[in-house]
Amino acid sequence: MEINGSKASLDQVKALALTNYGHFTSMLVEDLRVRGLSLHMERLVRDCQLLFGVALDTDRVREYILHALDEAGAARVVARVTIYDPALDLGTIGSDAEPAVLVTTRAASASAAPPLRLQAASYRREKPSVKHIGLFGALEARRSAQREGFDDVLFLNPDGTISEIATSNIGFIRDGGVVWPRSEYLSGITMTLLHQAVDETVTTEPLTLSDLAGMDGAFATNAATGVRAVASVDGTAWPTEHKLLNELRDLYTDIPAERL
Known part of the structure; x- marks a missing residue:
């Protein structure tokens, strides 16, 4: 330090x-x-x-x-x-x-992170577009989810639309393309890089929990873990192996890294 x-x-x-x-x-x-x-x-x-x-x-x-x-x-x-x-x-x-x-x-972990099981909860970070250090509310929601047997928490806006995971972004797979939630949230670096790599197959939509049954899969993005499968949100579950999910992992791995 x-x-x-x-x-x-x-x-x-x-x-x-x-x-x-x-x-x-x-x-x-x-x-x-x-x-x-x-x-x-x-x-x-x-x-x-x-x-x-x-x-x-x-x-x-x-x-x-x-x-x-x-x-x-x-x-x-x-x-x-x-x-x-x-x-x-x-x-x-x-x-x-x-x-x-x-x-x-x-x-850094040498092994791939296991799929996430998420619990949805109503919460909106202060200044969502800023990666600030005020994490109390997010961590309180994560702790509550973990105490209920989940791995992490998925935030819902007051109107019920989906925004982000506590310290990750979330994306969904539908009909061979990527769907990002349309909301105010922190646009992560991994999310941004993936969006640039697959721009022609990406849509952004306001999503609620009722839309999740129509998705073919879900994934989380984070700089430390890359592309991570999401196994479920509350009672909605998806296969953790999907052709597009594997392609996204490969795309991210192939993105050239910059030297410090």
Whole structure:
């Protein structure tokens, strides 16, 4: 765990627990390459401007990621880049900010993630288009779903339309094409890359739980796990092996990664 390229101190990271204001992105790094690296950097720049009103130097961010990876000493890791200002607290949150770059790493799983069983729940994240660190509501909903025997939670808007999974996007398969929910949500990097790769067979529609019986399959997308099968949402289940699902996995694997 490093902040601005040096080992982070307790005083520097306590703002994440006590103030909890900032944003982040997580990426799978394999041999110092990342799929969608430019998109990750664009997200950090955009969200930094939105939350702090300042520009972010992405060359500096990449330098800090490389330094942390060198310290981690692994060829395949998940790196999380968190942008926040350790000097801000609850009383000074309106002050001019000097955001710091916190890089944390963890080993990436070597095995494919198992299919997800989702429980639908009514919830909408604050500022859905921003990958912010305010995860209490999402994690509370995930915990509730897991306590009920599910793996994760699928969010429904107040009008009943589907938006996203707690920390992933969801897509559906129908008639040989991909259907994304039409909603306000965080457009993930993996989702964006896949959308670009299969644009001619993609539609976006407002979807409710009543539409799921007409789908041939479902999948989740996330930078750490790629394309992951969804086995069910509540009582609606799908086969976890599907021709298009396998094609999506192959397409994602073939997307050229960018060097840090």
